[in-house]
Amino acid sequence: MQFSEQWLRQYVNPALDSEALGHALTMAGLEVEGLDAVGAAFSKVVIGKIISADKHPDADRLQVCKVDVGATEPLQIVCGAQNARVGLKAPCALVGAKLPGFDIKEAKVRGVESFGMMCSAKELGLAEESSGLLELPEDAIIGQDIREFLDLNDKLFTLKLTPNRSDCLSILGVAREVSALTGAVLTLPQSESVTASAGAKKQVVVQQSAECPRYTGRFIREVNASAVTPAWMVRRLERGGLRSISAIVDVTNYVLLEMGQPLHAFDAAKFQGDVQIRFANPKEQIQLLNQQQVELHPDMLVIADDTGAIALAGIMGGASTAVSDTTRDIFLESAFFTPEVIVGKARRLGLSTDSSYRFERGVDYGNTLFALERATALIQAICGGEAGEITEVLAPLPVRKPVTLGMTKLVSVLGISLDEATVERLFNQLGFHYENKAGVFTVTPPSYRFDISIEEDLIEEVARLHGYDNIPAIAPQDIVTMLPSSEGTLSRKWLSDILTGSGYQEIVSYSFVDESWEKELLGNPESIPLKNPIASNMSVMRSGLWGGLLDTLVYNLNRKQDRVRLFEIGATYARSAKGYHETTRISGLAYGDANPEQWAESAREVDFFDVKAEVDMLTNGRAEYRAAQHAALHPGQSAQVYLNGVAIGWIGKLHPKWQQHYQLARGAVLFELDVAPLLESSVARYVAVPKFPPVRRDLAVVVDEKVSVRALLKTMTEANIQYVYDIALFDVYRGKGIAENKKSLAFLVLMQDTQKTLTDAETDAAMSALVELIVRQHDAELRK
The missing domain is CATH 3.30.930.10 (Bira Bifunctional Protein; Domain 2)
Structure with a gap:
């Protein structure tokens, strides 16, 4: 979101300079990504009028001009611009002026004295290229500082907004925020209802009322579509990132930047039948204003007449009903489309428009009618015309559900003590309607705040306005204790x-x-x-x-x-x-x-x-x-x-x-x-160290190749034969003396009794039990 600081200060003018204002916005969550001067730094440049222009005696392309700069005597200035002529008003740099990259001094040009310089936009740092002097309108005041005339002391703010703050995608929205942050008086744009003097009225049929719960429009007849857009409006549009197109389109874009409400003007003569708001028909096509021919999808909302789609709702108008310099009658539209029906549609068609950007995030449905009246008044002031009655089709609008905020929760989350009077003051600054019962606030968000839906949203609003830098950074305190660690689970x-x-x-x-x-x-x-x-x-x-x-x-x-x-x-x-x-x-x-x-x-x-x-x-x-x-x-x-x-x-x-x-x-x-x-582990158990020596016996058996060593070990160990506490393989043999598809496996068997020394009879019995077990289960044979 880019805008002119001077335009903003027309609605709210806090006692802060540009840098302090930018810091306040950033600390409130509206990050100021850029703060730039409108024009380059220069001085001593005034509006001058050429009162005479004679050919230079020694140069074919130069003229010796007499320039009125509001002084007692005109200045003699040698000028080589092709468009220099008698009666032209243009910027004039006086002797001692400091321009971007050079200073102006008294000089002789081919032997003729020159006391200043007539300037182009490039020489003033206002453009990268220029073909001649910067021509000024007839009403420009001779001798006035050009910075003042062109508002070059203005600055451009660029906000990096998060998607939830769609209410700040307009000058009015930012002005509300600045007023809430600083307490400065908010002066809203004034526009009285335009008296209907033309009897024409358009029939509007809204087939998708859930997706378009509010649609307003009116005829404006006998407009002068070729009228020149005022310079002040062109400057504000350009400083808002939009170029001037034509007077009627410029007005709709101006209201878009000012109030955040997208509008569209149709050439009424190109309408056929009633205005219809419906979903696109299968394989329906439309040529957009950018001359792009697109095939619409059935989930895309369109504005249509009897001939078919004439605009892609909330995204872009169609070429078939576009306003031109020959337009005499227009139908001006101001509507509210739900974010759900707009989101993603422009991207699917490879488009990105200012209208879709706002509708996707949420537009103030309480401002629809006022924006129409505002645009009508501006069109009449610039292009003339007679306005007809407003046609409005209204369905149930989105309900802004009340949100509760408890003081206990607020203090717990923020970690600071705030009283109820402070919270009430902050909600009043935000323009929120609320009730306070025993420390529990019930807040009804305004129609332009789509981001307020849960208690935490209100806590954030209080924190923003109270000031994040006023919330002390207190290190958390806790009792450090060792966490339990199970012996049955490894890490x-x-x-x-x-x-x-x-x-x-x-x-x-x-x-x-x-x-x-x-x-x-x-x-x-x-x-x-x-x-x-x-x-x-x-x-x-x-x-x-x-x-x-x-x-x-x-x-x-x-x-x-x-x-x-x-x-x-x-x-x-x-x-x-x-x-x-x-x-x-x-x-x-x-x-x-x-x-x-x-x-x-x-x-x-x-x-x-x-x-x-x-x-x-x-x-x-x-x-x-x-x-x-x-x-x-x-x-x-x-x-x-x-x-x-x-x-x-x-x-x-x-x-x-x-x-x-x-x-x-x-x-x-x-x-x-x-x-x-x-990670599963058995808990270690203490076993007394035996006092008596172990007995080792070796066991060699012949088994089929398909019998695995693990299977034999599993059989012998799971048998839990008395005195046997360990069995391990120590040799594998295939070859002479061993039949084909057979193998010889040799195991060591360790036996021990913790109470006494084992006898031969006891060890023989244990070995016999092992042999019998593997012979029976694995068809093993003792190796001879």
Whole structure:
């Protein structure tokens, strides 16, 4: 929102200079993004009138002019501008004037004395280019300071408004805010109701009253559409960021900037039938004022006549009914369209207009009729014409529901003591209607404040007007106590410490990933799409972490890092018939040599079992691995990881097709596990240190290749055979003496009794029980 300071001070003039006013607005939440002077700094430039212009005796392109600057005698000035002529009024820099980049002194130009300089807009710093002297109107007063005449001592404020403060998208809205902040008197623009002198009245049919609950319009006949827009209005428009187009359009834009109410003027002669407010018909088209031909969607509200759509409601008018210099009769429209029906429509068509920007955020529906009267009066003052009666179609308007504010809540949130009288004063400054009963305020927001809907909004208003800098910064105080920590639950840092201690580096990647990763890399056809992705390659939520690890691997390889260890702990997302689910997982990747390069050990590539060792540490050796296939993993080198009989993740070597896809020279090994099961831990229990020595026995058995070591260990340990407290594998043998598809496994068995030394009979009985168990359940044979 950009506006002229002088225009603002016409409605409210606080005793603050420009910088102080800007600071007050910023501290109240209306950030002043820019405060710039309208014109460059210069001095001693007045309005001069050329009273004679004679050819220079020694230069064909120069003239020796006599210029009246309001002094006793005219000045002699040599001028080379093409448009210099007798009777022209233009800026004249006097001797001693300081212009942008140079000073004016007495000089001789080709032998003729010159006591000043006639100026163009470029020389005054008002334009980048100019073709001649800046021509001034006939009513310009000779000798008047040009800065005063052109209001060049004005400054431009640029506000960076948040979307909820649509009430400040006008001079009137900002003036209300300044009045509330400073207590300065607010002088509203005056416009008495225009007397209807023309009998014409247009029939208006509003088919979508919910989307357009208020529509007003009137005929203005016999206007002079070619009238010249007053210079003061042109200046205010330009300083508000709008260019002058024509008198009638300029008036509608002026009221837009002044009151925040978009208006539109139609050429009444181009109307066919009644005015209709309806949704667009299927495949209906319209040519807009910018000459853009668009196909409308059925959810777009239009202004139409019997021929079809003639304007896109709240966004832009149509070319078919545009006002031109030959227009004689106009139909002036002022309406309220709900934000919901306007929002997003302009963007869908690649448009951005001042009208849609305001309607999307909310326009004051209580100001619709007054804005029409204001625009009518300005049009009549500039273009003449006779106004007809106002046609108004009114439906139930949005209800501004009362909002309650309790003093207890206010003091609790702000942390300062305020009395009820102070709060009442602040609400009065804001123009809020309220009731106060026992310290509970019931406030009815005005029609222009769309942002007041909950108690916290009122607390913010009180804080803004009281002054954020008047609220002391008090450090919070609390009693610091140690939080409880369950021995049955480990921390995520414990997992990170294990992997960082093994040479892994942690990464953090986006939760938004490419849809192809989900479908092809992770084999997930039911990915969760984002409604508004930040990029085309980040369109779905991830169900696994491997995509980010592989991308980071490629990034490191491209920077000559040939040995990479990465891990990530992050959320993954899935959906089912019951809804969406979020699971925290830990994932790792190993690439390159198993160990850093060194002289004492031969180089070898990292393999499945190297990474399995890390997974065993993460699971405290409790993991069980079952061969299974995954879309991202090598079919013969992948397994699903189980903990307590429940699948918690995967481990395996990257599939050759993905190795080729990522252009990896060597294979990568990956794993991914659910974090929650890994953090479960049994509470440590004290066991007395035995006084008697343990007994070791070795057990060698022959089993089928398909029988896993873990299955044998599980069978023997879960049997809880008396005296047996530890069993471990120490040898695997295949070869001579062992049948094909068989293998020999050797286990050490440790036995102990805490009360006495074990006898041979007791250890033999325990070993016999173990042998009988594995023979029966796994068809094992004692190795001979």
